[in-house]
Amino acid sequence: MLLLTCPCCGVTAEETEFAPGGEAHLKRFGPGSSDADYESYMFNRKNPRGVHFERWRHAYGCGKWFLAARCTMTLEVFGTYPAQTVEPPAEIVAAIKAKRPEWEGFA
Amino acid sequence: MSHRLKTGGRLIDRSRDVKFTFNGKHMKGFAGETLAASLLANGQTLLGRSFKYHRPRGIVASGAEEPNALVGLGKGDRYEPNQRVTTTEVFDGLTCETQNHWPSLDFDLLAVNSLVPQFLTAGFYYKTFLRPRAFWKHVYEPVIRKSAGLGKAPSPDARDPDSYEQIYAFCDVLIIGGGIAGLQAALSAAETGARVALWEQTAHWGGRAPVDGVTIDGQDADAWVAATIAKLEAMDNVHLRLRCMGAGVHDHGYVLGYERVSDHAPGTDAPRHRLWRMRAGQIVTATGAIERPLSFAGNDLPGVMLASAVRDYVVNYAVSPGQSVVVVTNNDDAYRTAIALRQAGVGVPAVVDARAEANGPLVAEARAAGITVLTGKGIRKVKGGKKVTGVEICRIDSKGTAFTEVFDCDAVAMSGGWSPVVHLWSHCGGKLVWDDTHHFFRPDASRPPLGADGAGFVRACGSADGEMGAVLMGAHEAGLAAAKATGASGTPPAPATDQVPDMAPMDAVWMMPRNAEYDLRMKMWLDYQNDVKVSDVQLAAREGYQSVEHTKRYTTLGMATDQGKLSNINGLAILSDALGQPIPATGTTTFRPPYTPISIGAIAGGATGPVFQPLRRTPLYDWHAENGADWEPVGQWRRPYTYIRAGEDRHKAVNREVTNARTNIGLLDASTLGKILVSGPDAGRFMDMLYTNMMSTLKPGKCRYGLMCNENGFLMDDGVVARLSDDAFLVHTTSGGADHVHGWMEDWLQCEWWDWKVHTVNLTEQFAQIAVVGPKARQLLERLGGMDVSRDALKFMEWSEGRLGGFDARVFRISFSGELSFEIAVPASQGRAFWDRLLAEGADLGVMPYGTEALHILRAEKGFIMIGDETDGTVIPQDLNLNWAISKKKDDFLGKRGMEREAMVHPDRWKLVGLETLDGSVLPHGALAVTGGKTANKQAETEGRVTSTYYSPTLKRGIAMGLVRHGPNRMGEVLEFAGPNDARIKARIVDPVLYDKEGAKQDV
Ligand SMILES: [Zn+2]
DSSP, rough: OEEEEOOTTTTTGGGGGGGEEEEEEEOOOTTTTOOOHHHHHHHHHOSSSEEEEEEEEEETTTOOEEEEEEEEEOOEEEEESSSOOOOOOOHHHHHHHHHHHTOOOOO | EEEEEEEOTTTTTEEEEEEEETTTTHHHEEEBBBBOOOHHTTTOOOOEESSOOOOEEEESSTTTSSOOOEEEEOGGGGGGGEGGGGOBOOOOEEEEEEOOOOSSSSSSSGGGGGGGGGGGGGGGGHHSSSSSSSIIIIIIIIHHHHSSSSSSOTTTTTOOOOOOEEEEEEEEEEEEBBBBHHHHHHHHHHHOOEHHHHHHSSEEEEBTHHHHHOOEEEEEEEHHHHHHHHHHHHHTTTEEESSSEEEEEEEEEEEEEEEEETTTTTTTTSSSSEEEEEEEEEEEOOEEEEEEEEEOOOTTTTTTTEEEHOOOOOOOOEESSSSSSEEEESSSSSSSHHHHHHTTOOOOOOOOOSOOOOOOOOHHHHTTOOOOOEEEEEEEEEEEESOOOOOEEEEEOOOOOOSSSEOOOEEEEEEOOOEEHHHHHHHOOOOEETTTTTEEEEEEESSBBBBBTSSEEEEEEEEEEEEEOOOOOHHHHHHHHHHHHTTTOOOOOOOOOOEOOOOOOOOOOSSSTTTOOOHHHHOOOEEETTTHHHHHHHHHHTTTTHHHHHHHHHOOTTTTTTTTTTTHHHHHHHHHHHSSSHHHHHHOOOOOOOOSSSOOHHTTTTTOOGGGSSOOOOOOHHHHHTEEEEEEETTEEEEEEEEEEOOOOHHHHHHHHHHHHSSEEEEETTTTTTEEEEESHHHHHHHHHHSOOOTTOOTBBBEEEEEETTTTTTTEEEEEEEEHHHHHEEEEEEETHHHHHHHHHHHHHHOOOSOOEEEEEGGGEEEEEEEEEETTTHHHHHHSSSOOOOTSSSSBBEEEEEEEEEEEEEEEESSSSSSSSSEEEEGGHHHHHHHHHHHHHHHGGGGEEEHHHHHHHHHTTOOOOOOTTTSSSSSSGGGTTTTGGGGGOOOOOTTTTTTSSSSOOOOTTTEEEEEETOOOOOTTOOEEEEEEETTTTTEEEEEEEEEEEEEEEETTEEEEEEEEEEEETTTEEEEEEGGGGOEEEEEEOOOOSSSSSTOTTTOO
């Protein structure tokens, strides 16, 4: 059971206080998009062994969605950050690079 | 024969007799001992039968690793199968019975299985029973079901009368294991000021050290243990728990502890078990080590035990497993057993040592005590049927064709070395390293389980860390390092010093003798409970099994209730040898929590019966309860299905409620309906994205029915939207859907359109909502007075607010029944008074509450869809002929792109129709329409299914809705539906609207 810190209210809490929301930074493809783009938006997920970005909601707390950068293999949490962004902020990228120099960066 | 010794027993109280029964036989033990010790003291060495061969089985071990001695414990509602006698404390009135034998423990007909062992070799399930197929059901399965399996489940009528609880706790350092290493680690951590918790799975502190004769700072271990416990108990920052097993180490320092609070003292007020849900900053595992059996022929006979277990029974409980015990070993430690037996006056014909030489201090002590030591030898085979009668000895490097010596004995104490208990270290990803000196896996300190910060959060110490000599210094360092890692800064005093004798190196012996021939190998047991032998693992290797995980499943090695605590390493070694590779190259199977089985009761904790789930009650709950409500769970809500009156059954009650709503006035508690306020300058824009139809054009004061889809285009929720003002909408959702829809809105607003100025709030529980339904509904509201609810003042699909009969009311003129209908929301606190007032004022108008079933029938007669009946997560609005509710003007809404996919616009999709049986009967729910043809898989081909089906008291016949291929184009066609027992029910496709097609009744 993970420990996560909600960047909105600052509380560090048990995983049971949060609700998971799958992969972060998906780009929405709506009407007019190609089949390939729509398929990728709806169904293709990265599922990496290592650095990963996830959506979480502080469901039994402040109710806010936030994003977490995490290692799926070691369960290390590099950081959490507000959901209002289309890519991980610089300080999160730096925190990951410091721990995982071989990481190729957010793509 | 096993028996009680006249003196000794450090843990028993000879002044307190304990009476218990075993298979109905009365027996006596002493307070402070385990059931295993009591049984052995009564000469009971045969305790069960093995899984496959029904071989006789006795006690092998003295703790959680025991594979054989499982019994059914207790009676009636307290009966529990598969309880380990070695971890069960005996108490007055205990009853137990043996299991897995037929017809009796002493005479088991199914032991015939062991006469044909080739029938049950590795993979026997897979190989033997493949052909012919029909044999499986009629021959193999009944036979296997009769002969395999352990214990029997409690009666289905039994109800556990005990209570269980869970507790959340936090500490800086959690130490698991209360042997001397755990105690020292706890003390050193606590002396820094850190908050420390210490758990010990048994009822006693100190672990093996007092049994093994370890001295600490010159005194015996018991004295040091007592003094250390006294010190720890006096510290405010230390929490001690006996009978509490570390069951599992999980992510980021979350640990489950299984405390057996009152198993040993039934009948008290205490809960039976308590599950600790501990968040620990750092964890120290001081879980000790488990001795390994040796693989020699007949090592499974009752009377063959681990050497350390024999020592435990002698020293702790004054019980000897025999009159004459041969010790067989590959290491110095087992000599402690020989010495302890001799000191207790038990015969030790010989110590059989596989090593070429044996010269350590313990060996010298044994020799000095006059014990015969044979070196370079092993046991060729154990003699005896249901118990040990002797052993044949041979040279360790031989094939074992002939024996060199024979000894009479009635027990054998074996030691194949030790394996650190690495389970808790491994649960969360801690890695292991192979130790070539002691021939075991131990924790690799450089690769611990990692916490949220990426740093290790588990340390091992003592023999759990593979330390087989003095342990206190290492334990001190582990406890101190753990405390420092949590930020503690105090400095503890130096640890105590434990003096242990020097040990000469052990020799790895995975098979005894080393070149044993097949006849011997097929009698060498690795897994006692599951009957897996050396020859089975070798066969698996020959058949191509290379992965240890595959071999485990193929042979069932380590899959019994002890989860391979004794068999794992021995099996790995045999597999590695057969594959011609070193043991670390083979690796171990995965260690998974819990360490030993924990009760379902502890996992459930207090969440049983009425508090299994939170119960949501509407403001009218009490009235319903007092007036015959037949409850139906709707999510966490309870809603009245119907109100049953004297002399009625459900069916009659429902019909009465439907008819009354159509002729007089029905009242429905609609408070569970979701009510979400969506407001802000961008509310209209947001509503247009959320709903398939246009909501931004809705005028204040008006209502509109709308559909919500997910991004796949599948229907998710529906309901009526009321526009409260230019920048505020009230969204009504389905009863079960409010929380989900609110979360869905927040997701889009927070994560996708975060610059839109919209605020949402879930008001569901703030209002009581009551539907007043029926031709006389307006008459009733007019009696209440205060608001103009006339046809022209409050038109169909309009709402208004004011004071209605003195209540603060918002009145919506909407209908889910087809009747003239008002839904009235009042503040939750006024709900009950308003309901009572409606009942009182409407008494002479025939006012009558109705439940959810009448609600369903009323809507089905009108052909209205219900989310969850007509939809199942794969249905798009177009399937339900709701194209009118899908805007063509909007560029975008959630689900629009999904609906454009080829499969969603395919003409063969099943679409909504009404269904009328030719004979007027009610179609079975979910029944499939069959074409009479077959699919490619030779199954019946289907072309539709029933989604809603009821008896209509209005039409006096069965009515139904369903999804049918090309349905709307096939009006009047008759379909065949598959019913129970191959029945075929004919039903005609009709318009789903069966009542008041013109909608005249709701618009009066
Ligand atoms: Zn929060």
